[in-house]
Amino acid sequence: MSIHNDTVEAAIASPEQEQPYLQLGLKEDEYQRIREILGRRPTDAELTMYSVMWSEHCSYKSSKVHLRYFGETTTEEMGEKILAGIGENAGVVDIGDGHAVTFRVESHNHPSYVEPYQGAATGVGGIVRDIMAMGARPIAVMDQLRFGPADAPDTQRVLPGVVAGVGGYGNCLGLPNIGGETVFDESYAQNPLVNALCVGTLKVEDLKLAFASGLGNKVMLFGSRTGLDGIGGVSVLASESFEEGEERKLPAVQVGDPFAEKVLIECCLDLYRAGVVVGIQDLGGAGLACATSELAASGDGGMEINLDKVPLRAKNMTAAEILASESQERMCAVVTPENVETFKEICAHWDVTCAEIGEVAEGKHLIIRHQGEVVVDAPAHTIANEGPEYERPWARPSWQDELQSGGEVQAPEDLRQTMLDMVSSPALCSRDFITEQYDRYVRGNTVKAKHSDAGVLRIDENTSRGIAVSADASGRYTKLDPNMGARLALAEAHRNVAVTGARPVAVTNCLNYGSPENPDVMWQFRESVHGLADGCVELNIPVSGGNVSFYNQTGEEPILPTPVVGVLGVIDDVHNAFGHDANPNQDLILLGDTKEEFGGSIYQQVVHNELRGLPPQVDLAKEAALADFFVGNTDIAAAHDLSEGGFLQALAEMCFRNNVGANIDLTRIHETPHVALFSESASRALVACAPEKTEALLSRVSRAGLSATRVGNTTDSTELDFGVVSIKVAELRKAWAETLPRLFGHAAGANSVVA
Structure with missing residues (x-):
């Protein structure tokens, strides 16, 4: 992503500077809406955050008008056992005797066509972190796979890599794969479906949610370091169609490390047992852009972040790159000041990299600094929750x-x-x-x-x-x-x-x-x-x-x-x-x-x-x-x-x-x-x-x-x-x-x- 680093001050001083919003998947009216929200042109980092968070994958801008029907039809009796439902990282169900189960299935389709092994492997890793973010121990995975004709040359390339990725990541995590489905059909040629499911267990009282609450509470980033892999990955790949022969022009697919995730699971469970986590969010699609904006938007205040504190594994990364990176095996937690040292000690015990990158602040803005300059100053809820909503035309097909x-x-x-x-x-x-x-x-x-x-x-x-x-x-x-x-x-x-x-x-x-x-x-x-x-x-x-x-x-x-x-x-x-x-x-x-x-x-x-x-x-x-x-x-x-x-x-x-x-x-x-x-x-x-x-x-x-x-x-x-x-x-x-x-x-x- 060839976006240079600029600041809010520079954005105010250069209102007419051209920006690559179309290349980032934003429509003209969406870009103008961002300018209206901010009262100026966005910085490059802000433009990146809005583009990934307003993408189809993250904002559900074409589907949420229809998805509301689930809520409209759910009766009180149906929902009485749901502890966490639609909109959370994963659904959580009270199954009695103090036990709760969380489960979710998510797609990693386009990345698995571009790079079958890593696309499928990181699909498993991502769904496992969704389960971890609810306060649960992941206990099993499943997969729903769909490919083109079984004898097609491209299926011969994609299927072995996808299966190896699902197995390689899940096996290394020590999670049993307890079932799934594999389907072949011409329509999935060059567009395989890789849907990964994970299930986890927790005690009802151990439920965790993604919100940043408590003025002065610290924002802790822990897990793997942030690199250049997967920048714009799933959020961009899942928001565009493939054209013939274009698969190698798309952004890089994330690279997974199942052993790092295995350690991260145990570290998270220790943090939960120690009672030092106020709110938590995994870093999946849209990376730190998603984690910070969603935590802040669902909390009771604003948030200030210093990207200079983010542990990196690549040199000279711009603010936009740090925010959009989809490097795997990372989590973001909100912790009270008195628990920060305990938090760091537990991470050190598991040899998990940990950094205090910001805190919950007054107001409702997400303010992000890089190299001493403010590169993001925007209402958090407009990034995370106020993406466009489309009532796309629909009609019964003539055929x-x-x-x-x-x-x-x-x-x-x-x-x-x-x-x-x-x-x-x-x-x-x-x-x-x-x-x-x-x-x-x-x-x-x-x-x-x-x-x-x-x-x-x-x-x-x-x-x-x-x-x-x-x-x-x-x-x-x-x-x-x-x-x-x-x-x-x-x-x-x-x-x-x-x-x-x-x-x-x-x-x-x-x-x-x-x-x-x-x-x-x-x-x-x-x-x-x-x-x-x-x-x-x-x-x-x-x-x-x-x-x-x-x-x-x-x-x-x-x-x-x-x-x-x-x-x-x-x-x-x-x-x-x-x-x-x-x-x-x-x-x-x-x-x-x-x-x-x-x-x-x-x-x-x-x-x-x-x-x-x-x-x-x-x-x-x-x-x-x-x-x-x-x-x-x-x-x-x-x-x-x-x-x-x-x-x-x-x-x-x-x-x-x-x-x-x-x-x-x-x-x-x-x-x-x-x-x-x-x-x-x-x-x-x-x-x-x-x-x-x-x-x-x-x-x-x-x-x-x-x-x-x-x-x-x-x-x-x-x-x-x-x-x-x-x-x-x-x-x-x-x-x-x-x-x-x-x-x-x-x-x-x-x-x-x-x-």
Whole structure:
């Protein structure tokens, strides 16, 4: 960033000096608004702060008019357990007995295309610091990854680096990766989605918030030194679309050091235990510009900062560069004067660099000095909270009706071969190639992770109380019907948590869309927000926070609209959590109704290579009843939700680990075999139980107001017999397991960190 250092005094003396506001992403009217606020032209440092804080990534200027709908629809009952909600670094939920859980998912999409390893790694690091900033210990991570076609050359470059970055950073932090999703679609080519989720635990009374309170309290910057890496990184990268061939012209991606972050975690926890932190903020997107302005804006006074006190790792950095740097592994805390020495001692114990860079001051201005001169003098709230707000034009696309027409699918010519094609497709094949690069069991509290519908963790070793977390999305469903697509993402994540035996209690989200300047995209976004918010009301589950990522497109072609929805559940005793591995001689019971619903399905994608029609229609009252059915149910031996790939995929995954066979009567599911096997109707789950418990289980289903039928039983024959067709479990598993190693095995030794 070629911005020289100037001062407020110089800005007053040279009102007509030209400034590179367009290059920094500001519109003409936005720049003029800044001049009105200040009563003069901004200094270079002020211009930098406003540009990064008013960017799409930081200010939500195109989305907040719609995001308010979450608050408008949340009832008092829904929100009573939310200790920190929308607008905070992460949502915090009171789960009882003095325990609280914080979780959040955030995007690091564009940086992960520019530099896959560091983009993904620093995405993990950033979301972990969001959790730390709430006063919590991070206990696990998850990832939601989306790439172009699996066999595309660019996917061959991006996927190995992203997976290695997620695994390398998380593994070094000592955090288990307890689940996720990997999706391939043409729309994500050159615009991968890397959404990182982190979950942490804390005691209710230990909650920390980001505010600068108390006149004279000191501002402490601690963690890694500030360098030139990532200047304007995520705040600029996440606010612009990629044009063909431009990826190397963009600003540098941040560089992460997981070992520094691991030490920073322990240092923060010691600081919290010592009671020396008044307020705290992590340094992520927009760096010190964000941390100082947000702390000051949410406090009860102004703030004065001296950039000469900031520990640097590069020479001759301008004020603008210091403020905009997105160097990783840094935190900013507000501390009372009498606790400063204790604060420094704890940082020294962990060998964490620490500096007193300013204090809470009178008034409402953020005043920043560099080399003895004032380079920023602006109302803090105008930087952090008064960015532009746009009501972008939105309209239902002219092509939507045609897209929703048709969607009918034909029966396959060879049902047996279609079964193999389905399970071996990049959409449904084993993700072991990816997940084996992650440590899933570090810290010793992971109960369910690999081959599980949701990650399950023990959070209390004395009572075995635990949590379950899942995150899901279908861009294909959402393209066909954005409102229903968001509901389906919510329903699947909710169901994934429920089938472990946990009760869903809160939602987070990461909404990934194309350019907000496209009315088609804004209609998709608005519809998705309404679908998700209204769906949460129907399920009586609150949204605790979220993230928006716009400009996900290459040229004029946006990605599939992708609302990632995360659901947190609570389970009283993790010893009672359900897995989905079946054993021989168990009855198989299908809960829910199977309809001929193939719009956006994997069958439609694999067999017909198209995207048309309407997605499955979800009844969220049935999803709620399904969750109630699973909580405390002692008759269940194994359970698996039905979603992408339908009944066959669920059954196969239940049978793979123990090489279990099954006899299935497809007519009890649907009269048409391919509908029975591959339909993606919602609100369904497959349950295994001992034969002597079948009647009791069916009776409980009936009382829950759900439909269910015994569709068959498991055997020790190692063959799946459907009457009209049969296939060896080993043959199906081989097809399922070989796809990703065949596509990406060349990169396994080059970039990956194997757990």
